[in-house]
Amino acid sequence: MEGPGARGGLTLAQYDIEIGGRVRRVAVARAGSGFAVTVDGRSLHVDAVRVGEHLLSLLVDGASFEAAVAANVADGTTTVTVDGTPVTLSIDGRRRWSRKDDHGGAGGPQRLSAPMPGKVVRVLVAKGEAVRARQPLVVVEAMKMENELRAVRDGVVADVQVREGQSVDAGTLLVVVQS
Amino acid sequence: MNKILIANRGEIAVRVIRACREMGISPVAVYSECDRAALHVRLADAAYAIGPSAPRESYLRIDRLIDAARRSGADAVHPGYGFLAENEDFASAVRDAGLIFIGPEARVIETMGSKTGARVAAQRAGVPVVPGTETPLAETVSDTQLVGTAAAIGYPLLVKAVAGGGGKGMRTVSDPADLVDAVRAARSEAASAFGDSAVYFERKLSRPRHIEVQLLGDHHGCVMPFVERECSIQRRHQKVLEETPSVAVTPALRSKITSAAAAVARAVGYTNAGTIEFLLDEDGSFYFLEMNTRLQVEHPITELVSGVDLVQAQIRIARGERLSLDPDRILTPAGHAIECRIYAEDADNGFLPSPGRIQALRAPSGPGIRDDSGATAGLDVPIFYDAMISKLVAWAEDRPRAVTRMQRAVAEYLVLGIKTTLPFFSWLLAQPEFREGRFHTAYLDAVLASRAGAPFVSAPASTEEIAAIAAALHAATTTPAASSAASEGAAAGRWKAQARAEALR
Numbered sequence: 062m063e064g065p066g067a068r069g070g071l072t073l074a075q076y077d078i079e080i081g082g083r084v085r086r087v088a089v090a091r092a093g094s095g096f097a098v099t100v101d102g103r104s105l106h107v108d109a110v111r112v113g114e115h116l117l118s119l120l121v122d123g124a125s126f127e128a129a130v131a132a133n134v135a136d137g138t139t140t141v142t143v144d145g146t147p148v149t150l151s152i153d154g155r156r157r158w159s160r161k162d163d164h165g166g167a168g169g170p171q172r173l174s175a176p177m178p179g180k181v182v183r184v185l186v187a188k189g190e191a192v193r194a195r196q197p198l199v200v201v202e203a204m205k206m207e208n209e210l211r212a213v214r215d216g217v218v219a220d221v222q223v224r225e226g227q228s229v230d231a232g233t234l235l236v237v238v239q240s
Numbered sequence: 241m242n243k244i245l246i247a248n249r250g251e252i253a254v255r256v257i258r259a260c261r262e263m264g265i266s267p268v269a270v271y272s273e274c275d276r277a278a279l280h281v282r283l284a285d286a287a288y289a290i291g292p293s294a295p296r297e298s299y300l301r302i303d304r305l306i307d308a309a310r311r312s313g314a315d316a317v318h319p320g321y322g323f324l325a326e327n328e329d330f331a332s333a334v335r336d337a338g339l340i341f342i343g344p345e346a347r348v349i350e351t352m353g354s355k356t357g358a359r360v361a362a363q364r365a366g367v368p369v370v371p372g373t374e375t376p377l378a379e380t381v382s383d384t385q386l387v388g389t390a391a392a393i394g395y396p397l398l399v400k401a402v403a404g405g406g407g408k409g410m411r412t413v414s415d416p417a418d419l420v421d422a423v424r425a426a427r428s429e430a431a432s433a434f435g436d437s438a439v440y441f442e443r444k445l446s447r448p449r450h451i452e453v454q455l456l457g458d459h460h461g462c463v464m465p466f467v468e469r470e471c472s473i474q475r476r477h478q479k480v481l482e483e484t485p486s487v488a489v490t491p492a493l494r495s496k497i498t499s500a501a502a503a504v505a506r507a508v509g510y511t512n513a514g515t516i517e518f519l520l521d522e523d524g525s526f527y528f529l530e531m532n533t534r535l536q537v538e539h540p541i542t543e544l545v546s547g548v549d550l551v552q553a554q555i556r557i558a559r560g561e562r563l564s565l566d567p568d569r570i571l572t573p574a575g576h577a578i579e580c581r582i583y584a585e586d587a588d589n590g591f592l593p594s595p596g597r598i599q600a601l602r603a604p605s606g607p608g609i610r611d612d613s614g615a616t617a618g619l620d621v622p623i624f625y626d627a628m629i630s631k632l633v634a635w636a637e638d639r640p641r642a643v644t645r646m647q648r649a650v651a652e653y654l655v656l657g658i659k660t661t662l663p664f665f666s667w668l669l670a671q672p673e674f675r676e677g678r679f680h681t682a683y684l685d686a687v688l689a690s691r692a693g694a695p696f697v698s699a700p701a702s703t704e705e706i707a708a709i710a711a712a713l714h715a716a717t718t719t720p721a722a723s724s725a726a727s728e729g730a731a732a733g734r735w736k737a738q739a740r741a742e743a744l745r
Contacts, residue, residue, distance in 0.1 A: 204626065208592050
C-alpha cells in the first residue's frame with residue numbers, strides 16, 4: 062500500500078465508505094496529473110479539480126460529474142451531492158449518535174428529540190401509552206409551521222420529557238418509546 | 241415618489257428593491273436583529289433596525305415601521321406579502337403619517353379580510369360562493385344550532401376560521417358526530433393564530449382545483465384581470481407549485497372566471513394589485529373562495545406570461561397613474577410559466593424545517609429561468625420566519641417545455657449546508673399525474689401519505705459510486721491524518737502530506 066506502486070502511483074489513503082448499509086472500499090493513489098481510484102478492486106482514472114471550498118469537478122474515465130461535499134455536523138456523516146442528487150455516507154464508520162440510528166435500529170428504546178429549535182405546541186401521548194409506527198407523538202412549532210414528530214416503530218411510551226408551551230433547542234429529548 | 245420603505249424581508253423585499261431601482265426610486269430596508277446582513281439590507285440605499293428577531297417585536301411593529309419611514313424620508317411604503325400586508329390598521333397608520341400605502345384602501349382590506357364579509361361582497365357582485373353560512377358562528381351559538389346549521393349545508397363540510405388563512409383554524413368534518421369537537425379545535429387554533437375565534441361552515445367539494453385571478457385596479461375606476469393561475473398543488477393547504485395558464489381552463493371558462501373576478505373587485509372599489517381565489521369543480525362550475533388584498537408570492541408566473549411587471553405597476557397605480565394595458569393581450573397567455581417554492585425543509589424527513597448556514601449556493605440560470613431569492617452563501621436561514629428561500633420560475637412556449645425546463649433548473653440548483661425541498665420537486669415534476677395535469681387540491685397530500693416517507697430521490701448505484709469517490713478524494717486531500725488507512729505509518733504520513741499539498745489543482 063505504501064510507496065510507489067506498479068503504475069508509479071502512491072496510495073494516499075484508503076477508506077471504507079458506507080452508503081445505505083453497503084460498504085465500498087475506496088483507495089486513492091496519484092496517477093499522472095490525476096488519481097487512480099480503486100473501488101472494491103475496480104480501478105478508475107479520476108481527474109479531480111477543486112472549485113472553491115466545497116465543490117469538486119470530477120472526470121471519471123472521461124465522464125463529467127460535479128460533486129459537492131458537505132459534512133453533517135449533527136451526526137458526523139457526509140453528504141455528497143452528485144449533479145443534484147444527494148447521497149449521505151459515512152467514512153470509516155464515522156457516524157455519531159444519529160437520529161436515524163437511534164430511532165431506526167432494531168433494538169433499544171427510541172429517543173425522540175427535537176430536530177430544530179422551537180416550541181412544543183402539543184404533546185399527543187402520555188407515559189405508559191401504546192403507540193404505533195408513524196403515530197404522531199409531539200408537535201413542535203418552528204418557522205411558522207407545526208411539525209409532527211412521529212414514532213418510528215410500535216412501542217410503549219416510557220417517558221415524556223417536555224410539556225406543552227415549552228421552548229426546546231435542537232437535540233432536546235422529547236419522548237422515549239420502549240419497543 | 242422618490243423613496244419607498246419596504247416593510248418586509250427576504251425575497252419579496254429584494255423583489256421590491258429591484259422594481260425601485262428600475263424606476264429610479266430609492267429603496268429603504270428595515271431589518272430585525274437576525275437580518276442585519278440579509279440581502280435586502282445589503283441591496284437597499286438605507287436600512288433601519290426595527291427590533292428583535294421575533295416578528296411580533298419587529299416586522300409586525302407598526303410604530304417602529306412608521307418611525308423608520310419618517311426618519312428615512314420615504315414618501316411611500318410597500319408592505320410585500322405576509323406580515324402586515326393585509327392589516328388595515330397598518331394601511332391606515334401609513335396614510336395617517338402622510339405617506340402613500342402601496343396597496344388598496346384600508347376599508348377594502350378590512351372587508352375582504354373577513355371571509356364571511358368577502359363572501360357577501362362576492363354574492364352582491366353576482367359571483368357564486370361555495371354553499372355555507374353567511375354570518376360568523378360566534379362562541380354563543382349552541383351545539384344544537386351548530387348541528388342544525390351543518391345539516392342544512394350538507395356533509396362533508398369545512399369548518400373555517402373567519403379570519404383564517406394558510407389552513408390554520410380549518411377542519412374537515414365528514415361525520416356529523418365529529419362536528420362539535422372540530423368546531424372547538426378550529427376555534428382554539430383560530431384564536432391563537434388570528435386573535436379571533438369566529439368560524440363558519442362551507443361545503444367541501446370533492447376534487448376541486450384552486451384557480452386564482454390576478455387583478456390590477458387603478459384610482460380611475462379601471463380594473464383589469466390577468467390569465468388565471470393554477471395553484472392546486474398544495475401540501476397541508478400551502479401552495480408549493482403554481483403555474484399559468486391552467487390546463488383545466490378553456491378560453492370560454494377564462495373569459496367567465498376573469499370577468500367574475502373583476503366584478504368582485506369593482507364591487508368593492510378595489511385598487512392596486514389583488515388576487516381573487518376560486519374553487520373550480522369537476523363539472524366546470526366555479527365558486528368564489530377569498531380575496532388576497534396584496535401582491536401574491538406567485539406573482540412572477542403572471543409577469544412571465546403577460547410581460548407586465550406587477551410591482552412596478554403597483555407603484556405606478558399608487559402614484560395615481562392610469563393603467564394603460566391592452567385587456568385582450570393580458571388575457572392571452574404568452575407561453576407557460578411554473579413556479580416552485582424552494583423551502584429550507586428536509587423533504588425526506590417529513591418536511592421538517594432545516595434552518596442553518598448556507599455554505600454554498602448556486603442558482604440556475606439560462607434561457608427562461610428566473611430565481612427570486614433572498615438567500616446567499618454565508619447567510620443563516622433564521623428560525624423565526626417562513627422557511628422559503630427562493631422562488632424558482634421557469635417559462636417556455638408551452639407546458640411540456642416549461643416542465644422539462646424546470647427539471648433542468650432544479651437539477652442545476654445547488655444549496656449546501658441546509659436541506660431543501662429541491663429533491664421533492666425532482667420527484668413531483670416527474671409524476672405522471674402532474675405531467676398530464678390530472679390533479680386537484682387534495683392530490684399532493686394523498687400521494688405523499690401513500691408514499692409513507694419514501695425518499696424522493698434515491699441515487700442509483702453508479703451515482704453512489706461517484707459520491708464515494710468524491711468523498712474519498714475530498715478526505716484524502718483535506719482532512720488531517722486522523723482519518724483512514726489502517727496500515728498508515730510515519731513515512732506514508734509524510735508522503736500523504738506532500739501529496740496533499742500538490743494533490744488538487
